[in-house]
Amino acid sequence: MSKESREKLKQISKANKKAVNHYEKIKKRKDIDPSEYIVDMKDKNNVIEFNNLKTYFYTDVGIVKAVNGVSFDIPKGKTVALVGESGCGKSVTNLTLMRLVQGPSGQIVGGEIRYRTESGEVVDLTKIPMSYMEKIRGNEISMIFQEPMTSLNPVFTIGDQISETIELHNKDMSKKQIKERTIELLTIVGISRADEIYKSYPHQLSGGMRQRVMIAMSLSCNPKLIIADEPTTALDVTIQAQILDLMRDLKNQINASILLITHDLGVVAEMADYVVVMYAGKIVEQGTAMDIYSSPKHPYTIGLLKSKPVVNKYTERLYSISGQVPNPIDMPNYCYFKSRCEKSFDKCNGDYPSLNDLGDGHKVSCWLYDKDIKEGR
Amino acid sequence: MRQYIIKRLFISVFVLFGVSIILYGLIRLMPGDYISNTVAGNPSITEEMVVGLKKLYGLDVGIVEGYFQWLGKALTGDLGESFLYKAPVTQVIASKMWTSFSLSFMAFIIQLLIAIPMGIISATRQYSKTDYAVTIFSLIGISLPSFFFAAILQKTFAVDLQLFPISGMVTAREDYEGFRLMMDMAWHFVLPVVVLAFTSIGSWMRYTRTNMLEVLSSDYIRTARAKGLSEGKVIYKHAFRNTLIPVVTMIGGSIPSLFSGAIITEGIFAIDGLGYTAFHALKAGDIPFIMGFNLFLAFLTLMGTLISDILYAVVDPRVRLS
Numbered sequence: 001m002s003k004e005s006r007e008k009l010k011q012i013s014k015a016n017k018k019a020v021n022h023y024e025k026i027k028k029r030k031d032i033d034p035s036e037y038i039v040d041m042k043d044k045n046n047v048i049e050f051n052n053l054k055t056y057f058y059t060d061v062g063i064v065k066a067v068n069g070v071s072f073d074i075p076k077g078k079t080v081a082l083v084g085e086s087g088c089g090k091s092v093t094n095l096t097l098m099r100l101v102q103g104p105s106g107q108i109v110g111g112e113i114r115y116r117t118e119s120g121e122v123v124d125l126t127k128i129p130m131s132y133m134e135k136i137r138g139n140e141i142s143m144i145f146q147e148p149m150t151s152l153n154p155v156f157t158i159g160d161q162i163s164e165t166i167e168l169h170n171k172d173m174s175k176k177q178i179k180e181r182t183i184e185l186l187t188i189v190g191i192s193r194a195d196e197i198y199k200s201y202p203h204q205l206s207g208g209m210r211q212r213v214m215i216a217m218s219l220s221c222n223p224k225l226i227i228a229d230e231p232t233t234a235l236d237v238t239i240q241a242q243i244l245d246l247m248r249d250l251k252n253q254i255n256a257s258i259l260l261i262t263h264d265l266g267v268v269a270e271m272a273d274y275v276v277v278m279y280a281g282k283i284v285e286q287g288t289a290m291d292i293y294s295s296p297k298h299p300y301t302i303g304l305l306k307s308k309p310v311v312n313k314y315t316e317r318l319y320s321i322s323g324q325v326p327n328p329i330d331m332p333n334y335c336y337f338k339s340r341c342e343k344s345f346d347k348c349n350g351d352y353p354s355l356n357d358l359g360d361g362h363k364v365s366c367w368l369y370d371k372d373i374k375e376g377r
Numbered sequence: 378m379r380q381y382i383i384k385r386l387f388i389s390v391f392v393l394f395g396v397s398i399i400l401y402g403l404i405r406l407m408p409g410d411y412i413s414n415t416v417a418g419n420p421s422i423t424e425e426m427v428v429g430l431k432k433l434y435g436l437d438v439g440i441v442e443g444y445f446q447w448l449g450k451a452l453t454g455d456l457g458e459s460f461l462y463k464a465p466v467t468q469v470i471a472s473k474m475w476t477s478f479s480l481s482f483m484a485f486i487i488q489l490l491i492a493i494p495m496g497i498i499s500a501t502r503q504y505s506k507t508d509y510a511v512t513i514f515s516l517i518g519i520s521l522p523s524f525f526f527a528a529i530l531q532k533t534f535a536v537d538l539q540l541f542p543i544s545g546m547v548t549a550r551e552d553y554e555g556f557r558l559m560m561d562m563a564w565h566f567v568l569p570v571v572v573l574a575f576t577s578i579g580s581w582m583r584y585t586r587t588n589m590l591e592v593l594s595s596d597y598i599r600t601a602r603a604k605g606l607s608e609g610k611v612i613y614k615h616a617f618r619n620t621l622i623p624v625v626t627m628i629g630g631s632i633p634s635l636f637s638g639a640i641i642t643e644g645i646f647a648i649d650g651l652g653y654t655a656f657h658a659l660k661a662g663d664i665p666f667i668m669g670f671n672l673f674l675a676f677l678t679l680m681g682t683l684i685s686d687i688l689y690a691v692v693d694p695r696v697r698l699s
Contacts (some may be wrong), residue, residue: 104504113458130608138605150596155618155694165604201694217604324422 009060016041016058016105023107029121030129037127039114043133047113047257048074048097053111053126055089055096058104062329066092068281069111071355072274074225079251079258081264081272081289083304087325089281090261091146094227097259099133111294115141118224122261122343123277139169142218146230148210152202159198162186186217190246208239212235215246229261244270265308279325280336283355287362297364299341335367343368378690382683389679395452396675401444404667410436410599411460411662434460436664447668457665461658466669471650477544477650478565484573485635493624495615498595501502501612515579527572527645530637535566541568544647569646571595573639587625592619622693630685632678 042049054066067089082090095101096108110303113125114312118140125133135343140368162182166173173181179198186194189212191263200209211231218226228247232240248271251258258269266276275292277285277300285298294303306319323340335341347367355365413489416422431437432623435446450457494661499511513544519684534542542548542565553561592598593616602608638652658666661677690696 098603100599134605134607136605137603143600143603145595145596145600151600153597153601153615153619155622155693156615168605203695214600217600300467 006287011375012062013060016060016063018200019109020058020104020107020365023109027103027130032127032129037124039112039122039124040081041114041122045074045075047076047116048259049112049114050093050097051114053093053096053113054109055092055101055106055375056109057106065281065331066106066328067096070281070283071111072277072283072286073275074253074257074259075274076224077257078273079248079260080269080276081260081262081268082278083262083268084265084278084323087328088278090263091229093278094143094229094261097227098123098141099130099244100139103132109269116258122247126164135169138165138218138223139221140223141225141227142221142223142227144211144214144218144228144231145248146233148207148214148234151214154202156201157198158186158200158202158205159183161202162213162217162220165217167212169221181220182216184211185278186251189213189216190242190275191216193266195210207235208243211239211243215243215250219250219254223256224245224258225257226251227259230263230349231260232267233264245272256332265304277304280328280331280351282336283363283365284358285359285364286355287360287364291360291362295362297358297362297369298337299343299368317347317374378687382687385683389676389683392486392679393672393675397448397588397672399481400668400671401447401664402668404662404664405440405443407662409662411664412436413663414660421494423677447665450670456669459658459663459666459669461661461663461666462654462686466665468667469654469666470671470673473649474636474638475652475654476648477643478636480530480569480643480650481573481635482649484570485579485625485631487570488578488581489572489628490575492581493585496523496582497612497617497620497629498587499582500586500589503590511582515582517579518575518577521576523576523639523641524525524645526576527568527642530568530571530626531645541565544645564690569639569642569648570641572646584627585620588623589616591622600642621651622689626685626689629688630681632684633680637674637677 005346011115018337037282050073051071053067054065054137057064057066070089070093070103074082082093084090092101094139098112099108103110105175105308108126111126114122115125116122120267123132125136131268152158156164159179162185163178166181167179170178182195183198186197188229191209191212197205197213202213204214211234216233226247233257235243238335246265247258250256262265275287275289277281277292277298279300285292285296285301292301293305296305300321303319303321307321309318321340326336326339334350335344335348335353337345341348345367347370350367353367353370355363355366356369357363392580410426410567416430417429428437435443438446447457458464459466459469462469495511495515499508502508513638531543534540544565546565547558547561548565549667551561594613599615601611604680606615636651638655640652640656642648643653644656646678655666655670657663658670
């Protein structure tokens with residue numbers, strides 16, 4: 001290693017340490033004045049409003065801006081899908097929402113996540129104390145993870161694991177009530193022989209069954225928002241359809257919103273009301289599912305839709321977007337998709353394009369549509 | 378499960394058999410046998426007397442023949458009579474092993490009580506100052522040779538400060554009985570227990586830490602956090618149970634080895650345990666005792682692995698049912 005590069009690494013680790021210590025100190029404070037996190041909602045009909053959210057990872061080779069200025073809303077009772085390639089920041093966005101980003105390297109460095117709690121208080125989730133967050137997690141906002149095989153604790157029974165959540169957030173319920181509720185939940189998610197499953201350990205169940213258990217767990221306290229992080233990726237296709245149907249039905253029953261994270265556009269078409277497309281930590285396009293599917297604007301979204309196989313349509317070779325996701329460290333200040341974009345032109349060398357509204361809330365971040373927007377179309 | 382245990386025990390017999398062949402061969406190949414050791418430097422012993430003595434102790438036959446003679450007796454449960462201690466080997470082992478066990482057991486308990494919490498704390502605060510301090514402390518323990526650490530303790534606490542006895546198991550000429558005797562022995566055990574515990578806290582601590590870190594990074598811990606459990610519950614209920622699986626099996630596997638004695642520490646503190654006894658037998662070339670002792674060690678090792686396998690099934694539901 002040359003002297004310069006060693007010098008550079010040293011500088012990075014020094015800067016990282018300083019930044020991480022700064023954020024950790026803020027995180028560790030016990031008594032946070034409510035005025036720091038009480039905020040106002042932009043729209044009453046939203047459950048969650050992300051505003052310019054930034055989550056960075058301080059790594060040994062530099063800062064990875066995993067979520068870099070993301071803003072979108074989740075309306076009440078709707079499903080919002082967060083779409084993008086692996087490593088584009090989808091999962092980090094939802095982990096940030098749950099305050100589960102793994103420290104000390106991962107830190108929320110800016111922005112707001114506004115949320116109206118059940119008590120009617122509007123808080124910024126990125127700034128509330130951990131003890132407050134623990135009351136919201138699993139109770140008002142719950143989560144279904146990608147890997148049903150490893151997301152359940154192998155040494156506790158299914159019953160124990162579901163009851164734990166209920167017991168934690170409903171202190172007034174008796175042991176018997178909790179057990180009844182747990183079995184009821186297992187029945188709701190379509191598990192027959194719920195009594196038997198109650199006493200089983202996770203390893204005795206199949207992947208689809210475990211994912212149903214995870215869904216039961218996430219429903220246990222009638223949450224206002226369910227985050228589903230690639231809930232069907234690890235399952236085979238027939239089970240996928242069942243799980244998606246189940247989620248949709250249950251969502252309607254308890255009138256919850258879903259934040260669906262996926263890279264599967266088929267799943268999006270089936271489930272989502274709104275779609276947010278992310279690329280390299282930024283939103284490149286967002287709109288209703290209809291907007292995105294019928295008139296995709298951003299070349300990346302167009303590419304994604306083209307690379308999806310279509311039944312009854314013959315193609316020689318399935319389309320793929322050439323190139324790779326750029327190295328997320330020290331990103332240039334022009335459109336991150338430029339090097340892979342088929343339609344890039346002179347203007348793309350300029351600043352990073354801002355996310356502009358094409359009308360009706362369909363937003364795109366691309367220079368191609370700059371003119372249209374300026375002309376007011 | 379029962380079938381598995383029977384199979385394991387059956388295999389153990391063969392292992393012990395193999396071990397005994399290797400041991401006997403090695404011992405007989407060692408330079409200087411019991412007779413030449415005892416008669417060395419004694420001018421009044423003649424050549425014929427040596428031959429007579431060798432015949433008496435069964436050392437006049439070749440390795441192969443000698444082994445089968447030993448084996449023939451061993452199969453009937455007779456491990457022979459110790460040359461040095463002039464008593465049946467089994468009896469010597471049985472009388473000494475409890476001393477070794479009580480010494481090692483006390484050290485073992487102290488070790489675990491310190492090492493497991495330390496491992497967990499350092500894992501939950503990875504790369505913090507606490508973590509580094511605990512790691513340095515445990516590495517000092519691992520790196521310190523027990524004889525050296527024992528000598529330091531003897532110098533400071535026995536010679537300079539005169540807080541603890543320098544060696545031995547009981548105070549000479551006091552003839553304590555009952556409870557007083559126990560207290561007196563405990564008093565003598567303090568320094569050796571500290572040596573034994575301190576030198577092995579490190580490995581247990583590191584083992585716990587590694588396992589805890591692995592568990593803490595797993596998906597189900599994230600699930601537990603996402604449920605809204607407090608950090609304490611996440612660590613001491615969800616993570617700890619899973620960390621315990623490998624730790625408990627290791628603990629179970631180590632229990633038999635507590636009987637085997639600590640040769641160096643027992644030697645330095647002149648504690649009349651199995652290690653001390655075996656060391657003298659080895660120096661003297663006491664073939665029956667060395668054979669018996671080493672087979673006992675092999676047996677303990679086999680028991681240890683068997684116990685840890687059984688415990689695995691007890692603590693881990695995934696193993697229990699399949």
